[in-house]
Amino acid sequence: MKKKLIFWVEEYFYNPNSTQKLLSLLLLPFSFIYCFCMFLRFKSKKSEDLGVDVISVGNLSVGGSGKTPLVTALASRYEDTAVVLRGYGRESSGLLVVSSGSEILCNVAASGDEAMIYAHKIPGAIVIVSEDRKKGILKAREMGAKIVFLDDAYSKHEIKKLDIVIDVESKNSSCLPSGPFRERLWSQKEALVVKEGRDFKRVVELKNKSDKMSLITAIARPERLDSYLPEVVSKNYFEDHHSFTKSEVFDILQRDKAESILVTYKDFVKLEQFDLKLSLLDMHVEVEENIFKTVDDYRGFGNAKKD
Structure with missing residues (x-):
C-alpha cells in the first residue's frame, strides 16, 4: 500500500494523468496558502554564522535531483570536510556520527542509505546525520571540519550558508499540495542555481x-x-x-x-x-569550474584542493 501511494504521488507531481491534473487544479488554493506561509517563515528567520563555512546543495521540489553525487563531487575537492544531512529513512534518531573521516562508525540501518554513500565515497570526510542541522554543523566543527556541506537544506534559513540549488524540470510549477515544490527561490535570498547538462554532467x-x-x-x-x-x-x-x-x-x-x-x-x-x-x-558527476569558483569566493579564498 505504501509503495503504491508513493509511486502515485510521484506520478501526480511529475507525469500526471487527466484525473490527477484535475485534482492538482482543485488543490491550487491550498498551494497559495502553503507558499505564502513558507514565505512568512523565510522572512521571520535571521541567519546565524556558525563559525565554519557551510555550503548547502539541494533542490526546491520533492523527489530526486542528483544532489548526492553533486555533494560528493564538491566535498571530495576540499580538505577538512564534513557532510551533514537529516538521514531520511534511518532507524536511529538524533545526532549520529556516521564516519569520523577515518572510520565508519555504524551500519546502514542506523545511518540511512544516503549518509552511508557519503561515508563510502568520501572516506576522508566526517559524515553526520541529525534532524537538527545546526547541531550537526557544530559537531562537525568540533571534530575539526573547516567546510560543511549540507545535503538538501535550502529551507534552513536560520543558518548562514551558500545555497546551491539544482534546477529540476517539472511540468507543474505549483507548491505543495498542488505541485511538487516545497518552497520558492525567494528573490531576497542569494542562491546559485545549477542545471544538469550545463553546470554538471x-x-x-x-x-x-x-x-x-x-x-x-x-x-x-x-x-x-x-x-x-x-x-x-x-x-x-x-x-x-x-x-x-x-x-x-x-x-x-x-x-x-x-x-x-x-x-x-x-x-x-x-x-x-x-x-x-x-x-x-x-x-x-563532473562539475564545471564555475561552481568551485563560487564556493571559493564564498569562503573568501581560492585554495580548492585539486583532484
Whole structure:
C-alpha cells in the first residue's frame, strides 16, 4: 500500500494523468496558502554564522535531483570536510556520527542509505546525520571540519550558508499540495542555481556486469535511470529509501533466473550485506569550474584542493 501511494504521488507531481491534473487544479488554493506561509517563515528567520563555512546543495521540489553525487563531487575537492544531512529513512534518531573521516562508525540501518554513500565515497570526510542541522554543523566543527556541506537544506534559513540549488524540470510549477515544490527561490535570498547538462554532467560506469541482470532500485523517480541502463531481464522498483530483505531480493533473482542484481550505489550500500552477486551502476558527476569558483569566493579564498 505504501509503495503504491508513493509511486502515485510521484506520478501526480511529475507525469500526471487527466484525473490527477484535475485534482492538482482543485488543490491550487491550498498551494497559495502553503507558499505564502513558507514565505512568512523565510522572512521571520535571521541567519546565524556558525563559525565554519557551510555550503548547502539541494533542490526546491520533492523527489530526486542528483544532489548526492553533486555533494560528493564538491566535498571530495576540499580538505577538512564534513557532510551533514537529516538521514531520511534511518532507524536511529538524533545526532549520529556516521564516519569520523577515518572510520565508519555504524551500519546502514542506523545511518540511512544516503549518509552511508557519503561515508563510502568520501572516506576522508566526517559524515553526520541529525534532524537538527545546526547541531550537526557544530559537531562537525568540533571534530575539526573547516567546510560543511549540507545535503538538501535550502529551507534552513536560520543558518548562514551558500545555497546551491539544482534546477529540476517539472511540468507543474505549483507548491505543495498542488505541485511538487516545497518552497520558492525567494528573490531576497542569494542562491546559485545549477542545471544538469550545463553546470554538471553525470558519468555512469557499469561494474561487475553479467549477461543476465535484474534491476532492483529504491530511488525517487526510478525512470530517471532508463537512459543509463544496459539490457536487463526485469526492472523492479521500490519506494525511495526502501529497506530491503534478503528474501525479496533473492526471490527476484530466482524468478528471473538472473546471474546478478543490478543496483545503484544507493541500493548497493543496503544490499551488500546479503552476500548476493551485485552489478553496480556507479554514477558520479563532473562539475564545471564555475561552481568551485563560487564556493571559493564564498569562503573568501581560492585554495580548492585539486583532484
